[in-house]
Amino acid sequence: MNGILLALYLFSRRSHRLANTLLGALLLAIGFRTAKSTFYYFNPDLAPVFLQLGLSACLLIGPLTYLYVHCYLADLAQRPPDKYWHGHLLVGCLLITMGVVFPYIDHASTRYYVICGIHAYWFLYLLLAGKQLWMSRALLAAEDRRRSLLLLSVYFGSFLILLAYVSTPFTSYIVGALSFTFSIHITILSYLLQNEVVADPEKKEKYQNRKLAQKDAIALLESLNKMMHEQQLYLNPMLSLAMLAKKMGSLQTTISQVINENSGKSFNAYINEFRIEYAKDLLVQESHLNMELVAERSGFNSDSTFFAAFKKITGQTPASYRAAFAAKPTSPPAAQDCQVSI
Structure with a gap:
């Protein structure tokens, strides 16, 4: 519910529309994955089709994380995003379609390897996003830290969720849902801090009073x-x-x-x-x-x-x-x- 409400809020914002739209889509994909995890935790006999749809959502979490970072940095640098950015989502949708045509959740012999491949696919996009963050560290250092907080919290939040799901054999399956709740609250907090800085009337008045002769x-x-x-x-x-x-x-x-x-x-x-x-x-x-x-x-x-x-x-x-x-x-x-x- 937190993810859905925040996604709707992001879709309604006018500034940085593409980055906000991608972040909203990312929250919905993570929310879908988390909902499946929650239902499965309380009902292990959940229909296989729901299990597969939940895993398929992971094929979009990685690309959406990368695209959000890419578009956010493009906004900061005042340049257009990569014109082929749609291709990353098309590949993820193609893989999901292949999973629907050839259900892998029904084959116990290959299920483990498919799940590992999905997590590796997610991790690959996190590496690509991390590379862009590292290459843009000078740009981020010049920006207000409160503005960078949202970007970094989303990136590391996605990393945390992946780590939680990969480590479920050693912890608990519900850890993924808990980590999502934690990361989404951090994201909401960063947004509130950012909006408070922008909407602070005293700070706005202070800058207006500094008008040069x-x-x-x-x-x-x-x-x-x-x-x-x-x-x-x-x-x-x-x-x-x-x-x-x-x-x-x-x-x-x-x-x-x-x-x-x-x-x-x-x-x-x-x-x-x-x-x-x-x-x-x-x-x-x-x-x-x-x-x-x-x-x-x-x-x-x-x-x-x-x-x-x-x-x-x-x-x-x-x-x-x-x-x-x-x-x-x-x-x-x-x-x-x-x-x-x-």
Whole structure:
């Protein structure tokens, strides 16, 4: 019930819709697995079809954990998620369909190995999610710890549930359900803490009262522009407002205020202008580079984002810009008059 209620709450949120939807789906999958465990604990004669459906839910828990981590980190880095993220869920659904067509729960000789394979599949996705967390540790360190609490609690909660089910021969079968209850309450607590920080009127008023004077805001923007030119921070595709504020030694709200009010641009538009200027030089000076490499070297995470930003800022496509600045073919030199002496 906790999982269902929290999933409905996540589905209704507007911010970070994809990440919230994936987290809600993850809670439902874990809840389905836990419900089966609870019924089986009190009724060992449960129909085999329910046992198989409960185990099949594990084929979605791993991919959903990984996709939630992936999309959450993509939101923090202000980049689109992997365009093939649906494939992870399709593979899990395909495996579940194969289990329905060829029920493995009725075959005692292979049941143990199938269960081990399902848990290994779950563990593989936890390793992939852990790798993404490790590669994004700098991004997480620059963010508010309360925001990272939800992400880490979900990841380690999924890890805890898997560990509980794997260790049931040494403990009790109901431990999985208990660990789920513990992890879901930790997740709820982290959400409440996060919402309390965002909704705290005193803190909001404190930041509003720190509005910079126009002279100080212009000076800060000039310092920011200088640092962007000298250090080329925009080439980092993981650059976020929090990382930029940390570099400047200022609050995120201050940097956002300075950019919005004194340049008339959003943070993304401000960063993309630097990236597009860098890309324009690459298009002309490095004519052998294809568009994918130009986008990557300019700090963009995807080709589509690069093309859209380039078109919006310059009014033309990268290819047309390169063609306009390409060296025009030189006409052959005029034939020189030859005077023959006799």
